[in-house]
Amino acid sequence: MSDNTRLKILNTIEQMCMLCVEQMYRLPSSLPSLTINEQKYQWNNKIDDRNRRDFTRYIYVLSTIHRLVRTQSRMNMRELFYSQVNLFHHQRISDNIVEQIARHLCVDRRQLGFVATAKGFCAGNVQYRNLRSGEIIDCNQLSNGQLIVDDDIEIIETENRITFILIVEKDTIFQHLLNDGFLTRYCGACLITGRGQPDHATRSFLLQLSHLYNDTPIYILTDCDIFGVLIAYTYQSTFDENHHNRLRWLGVWPEELLSLFSLNISQTLPITDERERRMITRFIQRSDIKVEWRRQVSFFEQHQRKMEIEAIYENGTKKLIDDYLHDKLMGHRWL
Incomplete structure (x- = not known):
């Protein structure tokens, strides 16, 4: 962040709070107030508890931002919530205030000193530099993968280029693949998981990686249910319209449920939840989804059936790599 942007944030916060303080010392007819995103908060004897609490929350977040920006420190969103649990009650409240202030100041959340709680992991043929600390991280050196942080990083192009990127939906499958020697068999590969729906840091990391290696295939492996499909679609939406086809869905495809390795009915699950059924219907009706x-x-x-990836492990821990994934990758079978 440039010094000009930093000073602008500090000055704006100081001016906003100074106006409130000045009004508190005026005559009773002049009431202290704070306007954020066109919503005005006034402090007086008639104010109700809810408005008083909202006002206090904003002042607290503003003071926290001022400290973080002034000292050039970082705090994750979870820390902000836990710093005043009794004031915020729910993390979504503190998250929303930060987002509103960021929009009001026309800056990114990270420029206010806030980062998301780290969630995703990366392993394999990737190195990157943390631009704040200067530390270089080599994901090949970490047996359980490297946490993907919401910070300023620069991926370093290595001499041995990445052969392909495989994104897996779940952390359990990510760890299974590492333990079962996936990166030994595919030594130039990069393995990523967002542990469910990917966060901002994971998607940003993937986007930077794809820009550096713009001809490297990107595959995704998900559970065979509507949630897995939506996660695949979220990753695809990371890219702009001209690059949507960069991501290829390996599966597990619904049409494979009846034939996958002589799958028996006990390995699939019935779709009984009405919310899940509605999500399926809405997805089919969308006009922006590829036909396949x-x-x-x-x-x-x-068929009202679904399956988790773990079912493929029932016939041996190597089956996912040796049979299913190898067949897809070598046979060029993806959507």
Whole structure:
């Protein structure tokens, strides 16, 4: 962040709070107030508890931002919430205030000193530099993967280029693949997981990686349910419209449920939740979905069955790598 942006944030916060303090010392007819995002908060004897609490929350977050920006420190969003649990009650409240102030100041959340709680992991043929600390991280040296932090990083292009990037939905599968020697068999690969729906840091990391290695294939492996499909779609939406096809869905595809390694019915699960059924219907009706993806999701509607990736492990821990993934990668089978 430039010094000019930093000074602008500090000056704006100081001016906003100074106005409130000045008004507190005026005549009773002049009431202290604070306007953020066109919503005015006034402090007087008639104010109700809810407005008083909202006002206090904003002042507290503003003071925290001022300290972080002034000292050039960082705090994750979870820390902010836990610093005043009784004031915020729910993390979504403190998160929303930070986002509103960021919009009001026309800056990014990270420029206010806030980072998301780290969630995603990366392993394999990737090195990057933390621009704040200067530390260089080599993801090949870490047996359980490297946490992807929401910070200023620069991915370093290595002499041995990445052969492909595989994104897996779940941390359990990520760890299974590492333990079962996936990166030994595919030594130039990069393995990423967002542990469910990917956070900002994971998607930003993937985007930077894809820009550096712009001809490297990117694959995704998810559970065979509507939530897995939506996660794949979220990753695809990380790229702009001209690069949506960078991400290729390996599966597990719904149409594979009845034939995958002589799968028996005990390994699949019934779709009984009405919310899940509605999500399937809405996905099929969307006009921005590729025809083949829509056809696959229609299978859920027709057969009312789903499956988790872990079911493939039932016939041996190596089956996912040796049979399923190898067949997809070498046979060029993806959507």
